[in-house]
Amino acid sequence: MTLAAVTLAEVAECVEALWPLSGAESWDAVGLLSGDLAAPVARIHLAVDAVLDTVDEAIAAHADLLLVHHPLLLRGVTTVAETGYKGAVIARLIRAGCALLAAHTNADVVARGTSAVLAERIGLRDTRPLVPTAFDSTIGIGRVGDLAEPTTLGRLAGGLAELLPATAQGVRVAGEYDRPISRVALCAGAGDAYLALADVMAADVYITSDLRHHPASEASENGRVGGGPALIDISHWASEWLWLDVAAAQLRHALPGVEITVSELRTDPWTFSIV
Template structure:
C-alpha cells in the first residue's frame, strides 16, 4: 500500500476541500508513491514523534496538527519545525496532516467530544458556507437518464440523507456546427434545433472535479454547455463545532466535574455559574472563542472549548456557561478516532497510536 492509497482512505473521512482556507492540510512531507511500512498516528508531529516512527518502522505519520503551517523559507535546523522536517526527510518518513478538514466533519474532532460526553441529538454548530455548488446542463431527451446516472455516481444530487436528487425542465436547444466540428446531431453549417432537458443538480464543492469529469464523459455532445454556481446555502452536515443534549439535565458543578473527569482535564476555567440545569451543550475542539455567539444563539447552556481569553469570558453575558478545558484536552481523542478508522479500513496493517507526549502546556 502506498502513501497515496492511505491518504485517499483518510480523505474519505475528511476531504481536504472541507479544510479552512487558512489551513495547511494534506501531504506536507514525503513521496506520495512510497510504499508504506507502518503508520503512526499522532496529534502533533514533534522530534520525539519522528523518533518513535523510526523505532517502530513507520514511514508515514498521520498527524492532526500540521507541522508546517506558515511558509518555510529555509531549513537549517534552527527551529523545532525545521528539525522535524529535516529528520523526517532524512529517514524517508512522510507526514500527512488533517486539521480543520477533520474539524469540519461530524465524525471528526467534535463528534468525538460529543461521544465522550454522551451527548445525543447532535448537529453542526456553525454550518459551512460555500460548500455546496450547483450544476446546470442541457442534454437530449433520450440521454437524460444515462447522464443523471453518471452524475449521481460522481457524488452529485446528494442532499443530507437523500441521494439522486435533481430537477429537470424540457425545452428546445439550438446550435450551428462549424467547419471543423463533429456534431452528434445536425449538419455542419446549418442551425439545428433539438428537444433537450435542462438538468439541475447540487453537489459538494469537494466533488467538483469528479462531477465535471463525469459530465464530460457521459454527455453525448462534442461540446457540452454547462454552468456551475457556488450557492449561498449552508451545508448543515459540514462545519465547525457541534451541539447536543444530555440524556438527563445536570447540575452545573456536577457537569463541570464530569467534563473534567471524562476529558482528563487538569483544570477547567469557566465563566460565572448561572444556577440553572445544564441540558444543551455546545463543543468545539481547539481554539473556539469565535463560536461563542453561535453557541448562545443555538441555546446552549454550556460551551466547551479552549484558548478563551480573559475578555472573551464576558461574552457569556449570564446567558451561557463557558468552559475552557485546554487545547490539547479537547483534541486528545482525535488520534484514537483515526486509529480506529484506519484499523477498520486497513485491517492487518501496522497502525500505531503514538505514545509520545506532545502537550506543550504543563500544570503545577
C-alpha cells in the first residue's frame, strides 16, 4: 500500500467536517491535544481511550496520529510528569512523533455518531435523538426508535451480548426476561442523566452504560408503580467501540491514501468478575 501523507492541519480540518467542535458539550475537552499542525500524517490509529496500551499500540504501528473518543485531559491536571499515566501517555506520544486528538461529545451527536451506530446495529427504525442539538433537531445525544420485529427483553439482551465485544461486566438487565420489547431508547456511554426523559419513560427498554445503584433502583421501582422501561446496562467502552469502524470508514473516504487502523484492545477498566 502506498501511503500519501497529509498534514496534521488537514486531518484536523477533516475531523472538524466529520465531527464539528460546535457539537461538543461546553464541559468537554475535544480537539487536538498534542502535535505539530505542519507535521505529516500517513497513518492514523483509532481507539476509544488514550491509555498506555493503546498508545504503545499506535507507536508500534508507526501511527502519526492517535485519534480517540475519550479526551485524555477531560479533568484538569496540574502536572504531566511521567510519574502519572497522563504524563507518561503524552511523553510517549511526543517522543514517537505521534499526535493525539479526541472526538468525544461532538462524535456522539452526529448522524453517524456513537448512539446512532449502536441503534443501527441493533436494528432500530425511524430513530430520532433523545436530546436534539440546539441547531439541528435531527441530531443529538442518544436515540429512540422501534425494532423491525418485536422481541423479548431476554432475547434483546442476548443479542447485545453477541454484538458487543466481551467484557468482564457483560450485559446487566433490570426487568422480566419475557417482557415484550418494541420501542427502544438508548445512549452509548454514560446515560443515567436521561432516565427521566419522556422518550425514555415511554420506551419498553433503555440501553445505556454506567448505571449506578440508586438511579437504577429508583427507575425500576418507579416503573413498577407508574410504568417505565426495563433497563439494560452495557460496558461504556464496548458501547462506543462499535463507532470506531464507522469513523475509520469515514476517514478513509475523506483521506484516501492515509492508512487508518482500529484498535481491538479492550480498554474497559474491569478485567474479570466473580459471580
